[in-house]
Amino acid sequence: LADRDLEMTAGAFGTLAHRALRILAKPDLLVVDDAGVIADRLSMSLDHVFQQAYGNEPPIAARVQAEQLRYRLDAFAPIHARLVAQGWHIAHEEQRIETTLEVDGEPFTITGQIDRIDQHDDGRYRLLDYKTSDTAKTPSQSHFKTVDGQRAWMDLQLPLYLDLSASLDI
Secondary structure, three states: OOOOOOOOOHHHHHHHHHHHHHHHHOHHHOOOOOHHHHHHHHHHHHHHHHHHHHOOOOOHHHHHHHHHHHHHHHHHHHHHHHHHHOOEEEEEEEEEEEEEEEEOOEEEEEEEEEEEEEEEOOOOEEEEOOOOOOOOOOHHHHHEEEEOOEEEEOOOHHHHHHHHHHOOOO
């Protein structure tokens, strides 16, 4: 047995955000480009997933963190609304995919989960990965390092997403 956490870990905060954001893939929200409606639905989704995770009497620190997440979701709503108005729609969310690559001449199976795959009205796709850290980093900052004067991939998440998404004909 363990004492119940008094506050969310960074991972729990991210998981809560991901679970709340899943509402955006519901059929009735796929084409909604009204930021107010989106913010309201995200807020209701957050309330629902927070109650599922922490019950009817959550610790005060967790409640404060949930309200901080609500502010982030409110800030995200107009961004999502603008994307929908531009013709982007969620095609897949939390898509778990498996594919086999060749590594050193041998088959190597990888499994991954892509947070969100959007498709544009013109047929283009893009892969999105939600991040909830306090400090925003560009993909270059997160995934590349300079080693011996050369730029090198240090986090293979993005290139592996490309391999995984190919199995969906994306």
